Amino acid sequence: MSVLVDDDTRVVVQGITGGEGSFHAQQMIEYGTNVVAGAVPGRGGETVHDVPVYDTLETATTEHDANAVVVFVPPAFAGDAMFEALDTDVDLVVSITEGVPQQDMARVYRRLGETDTRLIGPNCPGIITPGQAKLGILPGNIFESGNVGLVSRSGTLTYQVVDNLTQRGIGQSTAIGIGGDPIIGTDFIDALALFENDPATDAIVMCGEIGGEDEEAAASYIDKNVSTPVVGFIAGRTAPPGKRMGHAGAIVSGSGTGTAESKIAALDDAGVPVGDTPSAVADFVEETL
Amino acid sequence: MMKLHEHQAKGVFAEAGIPTPSSQLATSVEEAVDAADSIGYPVAIKAQVHVGGRGKAGGIKLAEDEAEARSAADAILGMDLKGLTVESVLIEEAVDFTNELYVGVTMDRSAGKPVAMVSARGGVDIEEVAAEAPEAIVREHIDPAFGMHPYQARQAAFKAGLGEVATDVARVLSTLYDLWAAKDATSIEVNPLMVTADNEIIAADAVMNIDDDALFRHDDLEAMEDEAANDDLERKANQYGFDYVRLSGNVGIIGNGAGLVMTTLDIVDYYGGAPANFLDIGGGAKAERVANALDMVFSDENVDSIVFNIFGGITRGDEVAKGINEALEQFETIPKPVTVRLAGTNASEGREILNTELVTVEETLESAVQDAVENAEGTN
Secondary structure (H helix, E strand, O other), rough: OOOOOOOOOOOEOOOOOOOHHHHHHHHHHHOOOEEEEEEEOOOOOEEEOOOEEEEOOOOOOOEHHOEEEEEEOOOHHHHHHHHHHOOOOOEEEOOOOOOOOHHHHHHHHHHHOOOEEEEEOOOOOEEEOOOOOEOOOOOOHOEEEEEEEEOOOHHHHHHHHHHHHHHHHOEEEEEEEEOOOOOOOOHHHHHHHHOOOOOOOEEEEEEOOOOOHHHHHHHHHHHOOOOOEEEEEEEEHHHHHEOOOOOOEEEOOOOOOOOOHHHHHHHHHHHOOOOOOOOHHHHHHHOOO | OEEEEEHHHHHHHHHOOOOOOEEEEOOOHHHHHHHHOOOOOOOEEEEEOOOOOOOOOOOOOEEEOHHHHHHHHHHHOOOOOOOEEEEOOOOOEEEOOOOOEEEEEEEEOOOOEEEEEEEOOOOHHHHHHHHHHHEEEEEEEEOOOOOOOHHHHHHHHHOOOHHHHHHHHHHHHHHHHHHHHHHEEEEEEEEEEEEOOHHHHHHHOOOOOOOHHHHHHHHHOOOHHHHHOOOOHHHHHHHOOOOOOOOOOOOEEEOOOOHHHHHHHHHHHOOOOOEEEEEEOOOOOOOOHHHHHHHHHHHHOOEEEEEEEEEEEOHHHHHHHHHHHHHHOOOOOOOEEEEEEEEEEEHHHHHHHHOOOHHHHHHHHHHHHHHHHHHHHHOO
8 A cells, every 4th residue: 555656556747858857757667657648748749768748738648547647847837737737637746846936836726726636746856655656756766665654845855764764674655755845735734644544654754844834733733633653854953044945945934933943842742753863763763663 | 035135126116106215325435425415314324235133233324414424334334234244335315204014925835825914013023023913914815816906905904004094005015916926026025114294105115035936037136136145155156056055154065955955954063063054956966066066165265174965866976976076186185175975876886986085985974974074173
């Protein structure tokens, strides 16, 4: 078992003829993901890595009975691409694109509320169920199939934590990178709820970072609704107020909200141990299992 | 996030029809005095730096005559305001006000939509008002599909108890929202919005922060970016296209991915060191970009040692190693010791390529950070 993606996921890659889209479509296929089609306007009729390309996403998803879309479209056009994906009847849209203008994303988010589609991202590494499917750019070789669910706002930090787990022989059920932007489709609470209901997930790792109040909200959700043990990590303890730390969403406001201290304290209160380092996170997970 | 200087933001406001005091920018004492003479006394002399609480820190002074203008400009130009040097001042007509209001528009990230705010308690730190008396700030969420309806602006102004000036303030708020949307701002604020004895409304300060990710569609704002930067290193980072934040410590940090770089900073702190910077080279960096990153951090005189932490997904360890070698081979002696940790895609190839006469290679994040912290301590 796993959440959201598995052997049956049928994926269309939006932007499959671009540099990133083409490279990662190939990596996804090599990992065993069922990539059924690509969509790029003006490139219909071509094939990329033996995958047929269509001019419109709707044709691609309909012709191939797809249930998921991965967006590898440059930031200036990514908002439009997400609208296109939300207007098909796929269940899952994963937007990898980094640097989507915030106001474009606010309009996408508003549209998302009117649909039943799940959006992951943008500005995220994607989602992987080890040994079954990966949708995105995560390096497949560091993952191992197992029983720990992982949700994270940051890509490379996810790899670091997964590496620490895998090296100790602790595998993962599914890992979800939810993205580092201020407005994202799937948040911690959504992911926690999915893992809580997944019989194959025996522990959850949640990697947060400074900025916003999603970690605090997640902590109170865990306290009330999650019986699966959760281990936390928060990046940005040393970040000064008012400075954006790379991710558009990672900023401690002048009034002191969004700090690492507040997030760590909220998780503590919810009984979630928070590791000081990624290897300390793996220690806690090891103890929990 | 690109922060416009006050005078830049006021230029944008004035163009959109929001009343602002007459003002001129000056970079020398003579220019400042000339500007004050032509505007007429009294004038306010205001440091153009991105520092909260400028006034309290001595960055804003009133001048009643030429002699006062001269001494105020002389005191402010070149002064150090919380670590930033003042390079220019805004000379501005001093407004005779009876009341100070607050208006602003920002993105409410938890709601995923913009929010407009109005308060009768302007002129002070609005975040303090928000903490002490949240009911004193009226909030109106805006549907990004429709924009702000005129009634929403009026409703906010009347609910804030602005009475006689409410409809005028509502007009300013509507204009601010339109600017916010048109210019891809992340936040826009007027604090204080001054009300004069005859109920004129004037934007006495202006804050406007722009979404970096949308600058590609705003040539006019992009042209302001260099001037808006606060120091030479930040300008250099803009040119190289790095996410860079300068901090006060002496351990330089370079990595890929915001979360991992932040974590590296935290672990430097955990082992008793002090981070000098945040520098994210981003995903998929090639050798040249890696060399530019080293150049960036070498040119910070506070840095005593450097830790390079790469976990490759789309970034390849061999490319990173080539870049590090290229950057270091041009020096007769390495300016500052460099410790490298490579993991993930092509990491073992990278470790073989690295010239170990020039860098120390460590296997884990923890050991690499410890080595860099020790190197930094050794130099003091």
